[in-house]
Amino acid sequence: MDRFEQIRAFTQVVAFAGFAAASREMGLSRSAVNKLVIALENDLGVQLLHRSTRVVTPTETGLAFYAQCLEILASLEEAERSLTQLQEEPRGRLRVNAPMSFGTLHLAPALANFLIHYPDLQLQLTLSDRFIDPIEEGFDITIRIAAPQTVASLIVHPLAPAPRVLCATSTYLSTHGSPTHPNDLHAHSCLHYGQLAVENQWTLLGPDGTHTISVAGALCSNNGEVLRDAAVRGLGIALLPRFIIEAELQQGTLQVVLPDYHPPELTLSVIYPVNRHLSTKVRLLVSFLQERFGQNTG
Structure with missing residues (x-):
């Protein structure tokens, strides 16, 4: 039998000086309340109440136990109140992981505004371009730019498309020629994301179908900003997300190459563990992001 219900029944009987009023307060029958108190007395091996046909009063032991029970119930109510406040008022640590370039260029300034609105939060932002499983590595939220995916243990919440384009400086193109077809990229220095030891391929979709081109160039890197800066210096053609190069495109420092061809679409997504009781701080951050x-990544 539930010990909490036994204690609650006992304290109600003492508070209302009888089983009838206590049963009405608890929404139970008089016999049910009586059974709870008897079970409590049997479990404890002591008599807690003096019973008569007209009045119910606590024994000396029962009175001392009643005072202790009130403290227990008050502590439990305070614990429940604190938990409710924690759910309603975002506070405590929030661990977030995001891609390097998106994190430095866009996410970090946005999170500063988020923290201004919720000063009781302590946010830990870790930047990494590798895939992070938030469950295995202890993150509340991860942000990724990748092809749409489904993972059984994770919620993948798409925010917006993350389009990519080929780009180069006008100086590079005037010197080396502007490609008019993906096959022309074989003759160009292609600044690619990855490693030198691995063959790198770009897949481009266009009016004449899909083309997969092996590329090589003066530089490869696992960081988009490094590739952007190399492209700005005229070292070759880069394939980059627009959110990294939007300013350079607007200023004319870089220009789009092969505008009729584009790589497969990537999506900016928020990823977090499946949890029926999503914490307020995670829910608020997802809503903020x-x-x-949403629909605003260039």
């Missing part, structure tokens, strides 16, 4: 970045 949706409002800030």
Whole structure:
């Protein structure tokens, strides 16, 4: 039998000086309340109440136990109240992982505004371009730019497309020629994301179908900003997300190459563990990211 219900029944009987009023307060029958108190007395091996046909009063032991029970119930109520406040008022640590370039260029400034609104939060932002499983590595939220995916243990919440384009400086193109077809990229220095030891391929979709081109160039890197800066210096053609190069495109420092061809679409997504009781701080951050970045990645 539930010990908490036994204690609650006992304290109600003492508080209302009888089983009838206590049963009405608890929404139980009089016999049910009586059974709870008897079970408590049997479990403890002591008599807690003096019973008569007209009045119910606590024994000396029962009175001392009643005072202790009130403290226990008050502590439990305070614990429940604190938990409710924790759910309602975001506080404590929030661990977030995001891609390097998106994190430095866009996410970090946005999170500063988020923290201004929720000063009781302590946010730990870790930047990494490798895939992070938030469950295995202890993150509340991860943000990824990748092809749409489904993972059984994770919620993948798409925010917006993350389009990529080929780009180069006008100086590079005037010197080396502007490609008019993906096959022309074989003759160009292609600044690619990855490692030198691995063959790198770009897949481009266009009016004449899909083309997969092996590329090589003066530089490869696992960081988009490094590739952007190399492209700006005229070292070759880069394939980059627009959110990294939007300013350079607007200023004319870089220009789009092969505008009729584009790589497969990537999506900016928020990823977090499947949890029926999503914490307030995670829910608020997901909502904030949706409002800030939804359909707005360049």
